Amino acid sequence: MIEAFTRLFDAFATLSTFEMVFHAAWATLLGIAVGSLPGLTATMGVALLTTLTYSLPREAAILVLICMYVGAIYGGSRSAILLNIPGTPASAATTLDGFPLAKQGRAAYAMSVATTGSTLGTLVGIVMLVALAPALSDLALKFGSFEYFWLAVFGVLISGQLTSGTTPVKGYIAGILGLMVAMIGSEGLHAHVRFSFGFDQLNGGIGLIPAMVGAFGLAEVLMVMWQPKAQVVRSEREKGAGLPRFMEAWKYRVTVLRSGIIGTIVGLIPGVGEDIGAWASYAAAKRKSKERDQFGKGSIEGLTAAETGNSAVVPGALIPALTLAVPGSAPAAVLIAALFIHGIRPGPMIMIEQPDFIYLVAVMLFFATVAIFIFGISLAPVFEFVLRVPRERLMPVVFTLCVIGPYALTQRIFDIWVMVFFGFLGFALRRLGYPMPPLVLGIILGDLLDKNLRRGLTLSDGDLSPFFTRPFSMVFVALIVFTIMAGIPVVRRQVGRLSGAIANMGRGT
Amino acid sequence: MRADLYTAPALFVLGAAMSYGGYTMDRLEIRQIHPASIPGLLPMLLGAALMLASVVLFLQARNALASGPQPEADTGSTRDLVLTALSCGVYALLLVGNIPFPAATAIFVASFILIFEADPSRGKAHLARIAAIAIVLGVAVAAATSILFRYAFLVRLP
Numbered sequence: 001m002i003e004a005f006t007r008l009f010d011a012f013a014t015l016s017t018f019e020m021v022f023h024a025a026w027a028t029l030l031g032i033a034v035g036s037l038p039g040l041t042a043t044m045g046v047a048l049l050t051t052l053t054y055s056l057p058r059e060a061a062i063l064v065l066i067c068m069y070v071g072a073i074y075g076g077s078r079s080a081i082l083l084n085i086p087g088t089p090a091s092a093a094t095t096l097d098g099f100p101l102a103k104q105g106r107a108a109y110a111m112s113v114a115t116t117g118s119t120l121g122t123l124v125g126i127v128m129l130v131a132l133a134p135a136l137s138d139l140a141l142k143f144g145s146f147e148y149f150w151l152a153v154f155g156v157l158i159s160g161q162l163t164s165g166t167t168p169v170k171g172y173i174a175g176i177l178g179l180m181v182a183m184i185g186s187e188g189l190h191a192h193v194r195f196s197f198g199f200d201q202l203n204g205g206i207g208l209i210p211a212m213v214g215a216f217g218l219a220e221v222l223m224v225m226w227q228p229k230a231q232v233v234r235s236e237r238e239k240g241a242g243l244p245r246f247m248e249a250w251k252y253r254v255t256v257l258r259s260g261i262i263g264t265i266v267g268l269i270p271g272v273g274e275d276i277g278a279w280a281s282y283a284a285a286k287r288k289s290k291e292r293d294q295f296g297k298g299s300i301e302g303l304t305a306a307e308t309g310n311s312a313v314v315p316g317a318l319i320p321a322l323t324l325a326v327p328g329s330a331p332a333a334v335l336i337a338a339l340f341i342h343g344i345r346p347g348p349m350i351m352i353e354q355p356d357f358i359y360l361v362a363v364m365l366f367f368a369t370v371a372i373f374i375f376g377i378s379l380a381p382v383f384e385f386v387l388r389v390p391r392e393r394l395m396p397v398v399f400t401l402c403v404i405g406p407y408a409l410t411q412r413i414f415d416i417w418v419m420v421f422f423g424f425l426g427f428a429l430r431r432l433g434y435p436m437p438p439l440v441l442g443i444i445l446g447d448l449l450d451k452n453l454r455r456g457l458t459l460s461d462g463d464l465s466p467f468f469t470r471p472f473s474m475v476f477v478a479l480i481v482f483t484i485m486a487g488i489p490v491v492r493r494q495v496g497r498l499s500g501a502i503a504n505m506g507r508g509t
Numbered sequence: 510m511r512a513d514l515y516t517a518p519a520l521f522v523l524g525a526a527m528s529y530g531g532y533t534m535d536r537l538e539i540r541q542i543h544p545a546s547i548p549g550l551l552p553m554l555l556g557a558a559l560m561l562a563s564v565v566l567f568l569q570a571r572n573a574l575a576s577g578p579q580p581e582a583d584t585g586s587t588r589d590l591v592l593t594a595l596s597c598g599v600y601a602l603l604l605v606g607n608i609p610f611p612a613a614t615a616i617f618v619a620s621f622i623l624i625f626e627a628d629p630s631r632g633k634a635h636l637a638r639i640a641a642i643a644i645v646l647g648v649a650v651a652a653a654t655s656i657l658f659r660y661a662f663l664v665r666l667p
Contacts, residue, residue, distance in 0.1 A: 190540065424594070432510065
């Protein structure tokens with residue numbers, strides 16, 4: 001405990017320089033602007049900014065990316081409140097109560113509630129990051145090839161299940177497609193080149209950054225230009241409406257704490273992300289609220305729950321990303337790629353090789369939280385102005401960065417083609433109802449899955465039993481079976497009926 | 510979704526091709542690797558999993574269609590989509606790499622704004638104003654990105 005505080009203090013001292021504060025300020029500001037604009041997501045922002053951080057020192061680069069991530073997730077609330085369009089998918093639940101408040105002429109008030117909720121949500125997540133990450137890292141050291149194989153399978157399955165709405169099979173398919181993409185190029189055990197079809201450029205595999213920039217950048221550009229234009233609701237400048245809403249936060253302190261914990265736990269689940277964190281927190285708040293009839297009509301509690309929940313996912317998603325190299329969300333997947341680029345190897349060894357790094361990340365998140373609070377309260381009218389930039393002028397600028405960003409990493413025209421391919425593929429898959437996070441997680445986890453399956457089989461001399469009999473493996477197998485069963489509608493209905501019958505029997509006795 | 514009835518068979522074929530590719534992949538016997546670590550193992554399994562998932566998708570889509578009309582998907586402007594895809598495709602696949610990056614970017618940004626903002630029915634003054642905005646923004650974006658990447662990040666521009 002004391003050691004953790006000492007490391008946190010050291011991390012704070014390391015990052016408390018003018019240069020770092022400056023980086024935190026501009027990156028968070030940019031993140032809020034990116035998140036505010038419908039069509040620019042946190043994943044896209046982090047992916048594009050990764051390409052701009054190659055020449056920065058390691059700590060500064062990671063700080064910039066984390067501030068972009070936190071800023072963009074928070075910034076999504078602006079357009080959710082003013083346009084009824086979530087700036088990022090994370091703010092979808094925010095529209096339910098944020099937009100009705102804006103229509104009542106209380107947009108500035110709603111934005112200040114969202115700012116306070118996001119700030120508190122991230123703080124809850126940071127506390128849980130510091131508490132859980134070292135423990136999870138210790139636990140992960142006990143994992144062998146068999147457990148890592150199941151972890152990768154579970155990650156892709158649960159991500160597919162929770163992000164695909166009513167059709168889990170589409171989530172699974174997206175995950176399998178991502179894993180298939182990861183099969184391209186030189187494999188990790190024998191350096192045999194697979195599925196390169198004679199293209200030398202494919203020998204090294206598909207780059208994650210070009211694929212992500214395409215799937216989240218070009219696909220978003222196409223989506224934004226395809227959809228009808230949105231109309232901005234003008235916020236009234238009522239006196240004091242933009243001030244921090246600590247009284248409301250105190251009134252709904254249980255909701256804040258619950259949403260923060262739910263958000264962080266959702267963040268821990270591989271490849272699920274902020275939108276699910278917000279929805280889960282919103283649903284829990286509605287179920288427990290005394291004012292549930294107000295939900296959807298401009299409920300302050302609902303808005304607080306949604307914003308606290310989505311912001312708490314950010315630190316939560318970084319916990320598995322840092323300790324297992326398994327991202328908790330799509331932007332965290334890009335962050336993993338960025339960590340490798342900057343010479344940091346996320347995974348169970350991180351607490352041994354770089355024990356201070358997790359605490360540095362916690363302090364970086366804290367800087368980003370302070371920045372969103374200050375900017376959110378003081379610059380609300382500026383972000384309203386940003387929302388009025390015509391999409392016809394913004395999108396070509398975004399696409400220019402989508403082209404030059406992936407090129408800058410390897411200086412290969414081929415990576416621009418990869419970006420374009422994944423852009424069109426991402427758009428088509430989205431239109432057909434396939435979620436993107438499992439696809440991304442598949443690309444990230446393909447190597448882990450492949451190496452650990454074959455390494456495990458080699459260790460056991462082809463015997464499958466260790467995959468099912470080792471204690472941690474058994475836990476993962478049980479979780480996977482449960483996940484798949486929960487995705488089958490007939491099973492879900494039967495379980496619902498059974499639990500209803502048991503509840504009725506309980507009431508009868 | 511009706512489209513699932515068509516995408517499911519395509520995914521099934523993709524899965525079958527992946528499995529076949531994994532099955533026929535070099536087993537590296539000459540390097541005496543363990544038979545359980547052949548490179549084609551996971552591709553075979555992934556192909557099989559995709560085939561299974563596509564069958565489930567097809568059955569679900571067929572049952573859903575049989576149970577009644579489906580809610581209509583969101584609609585947008587196909588014209589805007591095609592124009593965006595064409596502009597982006599021409600810029601990324603044809604212009605970049607064949608002409609200097611600053612010129613390609615200026616042309617792309619200016620044309621994009623002109624395509625989507627210029628409305629000939631609103632008169633010459635409107636067209637002149639949009640053209641001026643398009644040119645200024647095109648040159649500014651091209652100059653800013655080129656200078657940033659060339660001199661700040663030391664990238665050899667395409």
